[in-house]
Amino acid sequence: xxxxxxxxxxxxxxxxxxxxxxxxxxxxxxxxxxxxxxxxxxxxxxxxxxxxxxxxxxxxxxxxxxxxxxxxxxxxxxxxxxxxxxxxxxxxxxxxxxxxxxxxxxxxxxxxxxxxxxxxxxxxxxxxxxxxxxxxxxxxxxxxxxxxxxxxxxxxxxxxxxxxxxxxxxxxxxxxxxxxxxxxxxxxxxxxxxxxxxxxxxxxxxxxxxxxxxxxxxxxxxxxxxxxxxxxxxxxxxxxxxxxxxxxxxxxxxxxxxxxxxxxxxxxxxxxxxxxxxxxxxxxxxx
Amino acid sequence: xxxxxxxxxxxxxxxxxxxxxxxxxxxxxxxxxxxxxxxxxxxxxxxxxxxxxxxxxxxxxxxxxxxxxxxxxxxxxxxxxxxxxxxxxxxxxxxxxxxxxxxxxxxxxxxxxxxxxxxxxxxxxxxxxxxxxxxxxxxxxxxxxxxxxxxxxxxxxxxxxxxxxxxxxxxxxxxxxxxxxxxxxxxxxxxxxxxxxxxxxxxxxxxxxxxxxxxxxxxxxxxxxxxxxxxxxxxxxxxxxxxxxxxxxxxxxxxxxxxxxxxxxxxxxxxxxxxxxxxxxxxxxxxxxxxxxxxxxxxxxxxxxxxxxxxxxxxxxxxxxxxxxxxxxxxxxxxxxxxxxxxxxxxxxxxxxxxxxxxxxxxxxxxxxxxxxxxxxxxxxxxxxxxxxxxxxxxxxxxxxxxxxxxxxxxxxxxxxxxxxxxxx
Numbered sequence: 001x002x003x004x005x006x007x008x009x010x011x012x013x014x015x016x017x018x019x020x021x022x023x024x025x026x027x028x029x030x031x032x033x034x035x036x037x038x039x040x041x042x043x044x045x046x047x048x049x050x051x052x053x054x055x056x057x058x059x060x061x062x063x064x065x066x067x068x069x070x071x072x073x074x075x076x077x078x079x080x081x082x083x084x085x086x087x088x089x090x091x092x093x094x095x096x097x098x099x100x101x102x103x104x105x106x107x108x109x110x111x112x113x114x115x116x117x118x119x120x121x122x123x124x125x126x127x128x129x130x131x132x133x134x135x136x137x138x139x140x141x142x143x144x145x146x147x148x149x150x151x152x153x154x155x156x157x158x159x160x161x162x163x164x165x166x167x168x169x170x171x172x173x174x175x176x177x178x179x180x181x182x183x184x185x186x187x188x189x190x191x192x193x194x195x196x197x198x199x200x201x202x203x204x205x206x207x208x209x210x211x212x213x214x215x216x217x218x219x220x221x222x223x224x225x226x227x228x229x230x231x232x233x234x235x236x237x238x239x240x241x242x243x244x245x246x247x248x249x250x251x252x253x254x255x256x257x258x259x260x261x262x263x264x265x266x267x268x269x270x271x272x273x274x275x276x277x278x279x280x281x282x283x284x285x286x287x
Numbered sequence: 288x289x290x291x292x293x294x295x296x297x298x299x300x301x302x303x304x305x306x307x308x309x310x311x312x313x314x315x316x317x318x319x320x321x322x323x324x325x326x327x328x329x330x331x332x333x334x335x336x337x338x339x340x341x342x343x344x345x346x347x348x349x350x351x352x353x354x355x356x357x358x359x360x361x362x363x364x365x366x367x368x369x370x371x372x373x374x375x376x377x378x379x380x381x382x383x384x385x386x387x388x389x390x391x392x393x394x395x396x397x398x399x400x401x402x403x404x405x406x407x408x409x410x411x412x413x414x415x416x417x418x419x420x421x422x423x424x425x426x427x428x429x430x431x432x433x434x435x436x437x438x439x440x441x442x443x444x445x446x447x448x449x450x451x452x453x454x455x456x457x458x459x460x461x462x463x464x465x466x467x468x469x470x471x472x473x474x475x476x477x478x479x480x481x482x483x484x485x486x487x488x489x490x491x492x493x494x495x496x497x498x499x500x501x502x503x504x505x506x507x508x509x510x511x512x513x514x515x516x517x518x519x520x521x522x523x524x525x526x527x528x529x530x531x532x533x534x535x536x537x538x539x540x541x542x543x544x545x546x547x548x549x550x551x552x553x554x555x556x557x558x559x560x561x562x563x564x565x566x567x568x569x570x571x572x573x574x575x576x577x578x579x580x581x582x583x584x585x586x587x588x589x590x591x592x593x594x595x596x597x598x599x600x601x602x603x604x605x606x607x608x609x610x611x612x613x614x615x616x617x618x619x620x621x622x623x624x625x626x627x628x629x630x631x632x633x634x635x636x637x638x639x640x641x642x643x644x645x646x647x648x649x650x651x652x653x654x655x656x657x658x659x660x661x662x663x664x665x666x667x668x669x670x671x672x673x674x675x676x677x678x679x680x681x682x683x684x685x686x687x688x689x690x691x692x693x694x695x696x697x698x699x700x701x702x703x704x705x706x707x708x709x710x711x712x
Contacts, residue, residue: 041572041573042572042573042574042575045544045545045548045569045572045573045574046548046552046573132361132365133361133364133365134365136361136362136364136365136367137364137365137366139365140365140366140367145365145367221354221357224352224354224358225358225361225362228350229321229349229350229351229352229358230319230348230349230350234350238352241325241352241353242324242325242326242329242351242352243325243326244325244326244353245324245325245326245327245328245568246323246324246325246328246353247474247544247565248474248475248542248544249326249327249328249544249568249569249572250325250326250327250572253326
């Protein structure tokens, strides 16, 4: 009886121990950042964050000063607004277009679709940096640099290959019979897309939204290049990076800034999380 | 419900396009400035631009990023550079001037009268290939050793004026069980630059300004014995755990801005720190109770070979103009004036380049002393690593110092830098 129990539970204990160990390793840097964000500038400069573990309940050593500083910086609300405008546009447009393209490439039978699909997948390996100069040159001609619309299009371009790849795999897994049945019943292509493909792929789309949202929300360089760092258009990332002086003075403010900017992605993640795991598996098991 | 959501998203989209207007590009009453300043520096720069707008009615659109070379080079290649950009020094200046990207400032300024307020040294630093391209509007001096006068007095240490005295002082400290130096080289992607300052300071004092210039221009190779000697003198300090707090490992892993704090522990973990004038803002932030000038002060990095004296190494804030508009011209002229510089240096503890600046604007006596030291120095040299091509000055040279401090063979290190240098000039 006892031996049976050990046999039954021992593997689970080992696995749990390994998981907990990996989690700790994963979480320590974030924890350090979190604790640092509540410490005063002079403490941060003199000792490491782990020194608070000696007396974690001594509340006088913690301060909200960093958060106060970050949130009271001028133009913070403008930066939040800009980030939202950029991120919503930069997520909705590519996800919508990717859904259309992926549907076409996987469920409509036209010549050369494998060719187009491989072309799109190949685009994933092009480094973003290589496209800066030519695209920016084009934007200057069209006076689109420094505009939100321009940035949406850029993020759409950068996001599409991966988005199409991911949704294509998911659509591939949907049985063809389903669509043929719909066609026999007289459904048009558009109707099969909106009434069949889209509702069935909610998990995949939700996880794609999370990916794209995080990518655009966290982006600094693309915004800096196409939008510029001026505060009327600068997103949160650009604004926060200018909290630090040219020699890296005041870097301790970035610890608090990191958590301020993390709030929105966390909300998005947790509200879409139930779809997320299903989405990752999306397309991995083909029927 | 679903339709409502789609409608909401679509309308948000449309509204945001309409409501938030396109930013203005290249208008007559706007000047765009790209700079590296953030935090407190940014606030002060905004004060400067406010004064400019009040005076001229021209608006300043400032864009800040610490990734300035990437952004500037991309914009330049795409054909929409900012009107004015802050650049890191003569090295970057040469690079942009070679691309014909810069406005010759001798057309912007009246060159006959500018020398009345701007020391020829500054004009020379901004000149290249027959043109005047870079305006130095503030300077930092670097050949400074920071120490605590009270600790020196209590332990019976005296400020050294020659390298022999410095060596004697270091040995005396070690004999007393004290650590002479606090050094930190970590600075993110720019790690290693504090070491390049050390080596530049030493080279200026062991080989003199002429050799220094040849080295910066790469007319002598990195493997030259005089360069090697400068590295070795630096190495005797930072590679020796007796001379430097924590030994090479701590030197490599400590942030340059944090390393000075070893002077302010009780008892001090180290007694001297070589760093530029701007370190005072780090000291103030981390140690609010320390009074600059009283609790901590500086002496000049001692001379090593008497014939080369005590040259001053420095760096500064340099502006270059990329577009010829009347608004940009106005702004450059304003930044050269004492009015603008007094705001900048008064709040940041930097030193102005306009000789008509009222010394009263400097925040403390110590800064006034530094301004005087800068004016009195017989020889001034701009930070060498900022004057070299980027691949060397902000690449191989930084890496090389880190490799050397980490224990690599010096000849290998110098050969590595030389390989990069011979491809970059």
